[in-house]
Amino acid sequence: MALDENWYTEIHADAGSAFSLKVRRKLHDEQSAFQRIEVYETEGFGNLMTIDGLVMLTDRDNFVYHEMMSHPALFSHPHPRRVVIVGGGDCGTLREVLKHPEVESVVQVEIDERVTRISEQFFPALCESNGDPRAEFFFGDGIQWIKDAEPGSIDLIIVDSTDPVGPAEGLFSGPFYTSCLRALGSNGLLAQQSESPLYHTQGIIKPMHDEMRKAGFLDTLTLHFPQVSYPSGWWTATLACKDLPITFVREEACENKGFETLYYNDAIHRACAATPEFLRKALMG
Numbered sequence: 001m002a003l004d005e006n007w008y009t010e011i012h013a014d015a016g017s018a019f020s021l022k023v024r025r026k027l028h029d030e031q032s033a034f035q036r037i038e039v040y041e042t043e044g045f046g047n048l049m050t051i052d053g054l055v056m057l058t059d060r061d062n063f064v065y066h067e068m069m070s071h072p073a074l075f076s077h078p079h080p081r082r083v084v085i086v087g088g089g090d091c092g093t094l095r096e097v098l099k100h101p102e103v104e105s106v107v108q109v110e111i112d113e114r115v116t117r118i119s120e121q122f123f124p125a126l127c128e129s130n131g132d133p134r135a136e137f138f139f140g141d142g143i144q145w146i147k148d149a150e151p152g153s154i155d156l157i158i159v160d161s162t163d164p165v166g167p168a169e170g171l172f173s174g175p176f177y178t179s180c181l182r183a184l185g186s187n188g189l190l191a192q193q194s195e196s197p198l199y200h201t202q203g204i205i206k207p208m209h210d211e212m213r214k215a216g217f218l219d220t221l222t223l224h225f226p227q228v229s230y231p232s233g234w235w236t237a238t239l240a241c242k243d244l245p246i247t248f249v250r251e252e253a254c255e256n257k258g259f260e261t262l263y264y265n266d267a268i269h270r271a272c273a274a275t276p277e278f279l280r281k282a283l284m285g
Helices: 062-074 092-097 113-122 142-148 166-172 174-183 197-215 251-255 266-272 277-284
Strands: 002-004 007-012 017-031 036-042 047-051 054-058 082-087 105-110 135-139 154-160 184-193 219-226 234-241
Touching: 007 047, 017 047, 017 113, 036 113, 047 113, 054 062, 062 092, 062 154, 062 184, 062 219, 062 234, 062 266, 082 092, 082 142, 082 166, 092 105, 092 154, 105 113, 105 142, 113 135, 142 166, 142 174, 154 174, 166 174, 166 197, 174 184, 174 197, 197 219, 197 234, 197 277, 219 266, 251 266
Parallel strands: 082 105, 082 154, 105 135, 154 184
Antiparallel strands: 002 007, 007 017, 017 036, 036 047, 047 054, 184 234, 219 234
C-alpha cells in the first residue's frame, strides 16, 4: 500500500498492477489485536476500509461482492434455514442473507470485533440488519467454532474472509473443509471467497477445489463477478456441496424474490456459473 499526494494505492507487485483511489481524508486508524484497520473518505468511492494495507470494501462497489457471496448459494440450497457466516465482520453479507425470509437463524463468527464496530460507525448501511432477531454474533475463532459445531446442524456456511494470510490462512485448508463437511446437514453448501482467477488460479482456486473434494464434498463450482476495487477487478466465490451436484434449485423463487438487489438476479446467477476455458482446463489438470 502507498499513500502519495492524496492517492491511496494498493500495489499487486507479483502481477505488476495497482489500484488507486483519490482520498479526501483519513477517518480512522487503529491497530486491533489482530490487524491494522483504516478508513478513508474517497472522492469517488465513498468510504474505504483497508485491513493491513489491503482494500476490504468501499461504499461504491461492495454490493456486488456481498450479493454474490450470499444469494447464489442461498438459491442453490432447497431449504436454507440455518446459516453460518465465518468472517464478514463488515456485516454486508449478513444483511443480504437476512433478506431471505426462509432463513431462520444466522450466526456470524468474526475473529475481530473491531471490524464490526468500525463498520457500524463508518458503513452503517451494511449494518442495518444487525438487530434482526435471527442474527447472532460470536466474536472468536471461526475455525474452532466450526470444528465444535454439532454434526449436521448447518445448511449453509459462508466463508467471507480476507486473503489467505494471517488469521484467515487456516480457512483455506483441508482440515477446515473437513470440519465444514461434518457440520453441514443434507444438501449442505459451503460458499467461500476465492480471489481472482487471473491472479490466483494455481495458487488458490485449484488447490481450494482439490482440498474441498479431498475433504469429501461431492461437487464444487466457482462463480464469477466483477469487483473493481479488488486486484484485477475480477473476483470469485467457490461453492462446495456435501452430497448433491450444485444446481440452481430455486429458480422460480429467485425470479420472484421479494427483496431488492443491485447486481444479482436470476440471469446473473446462470451467467456467473459459466467456467472460462482456461480455468476449466486448470481445474481438470
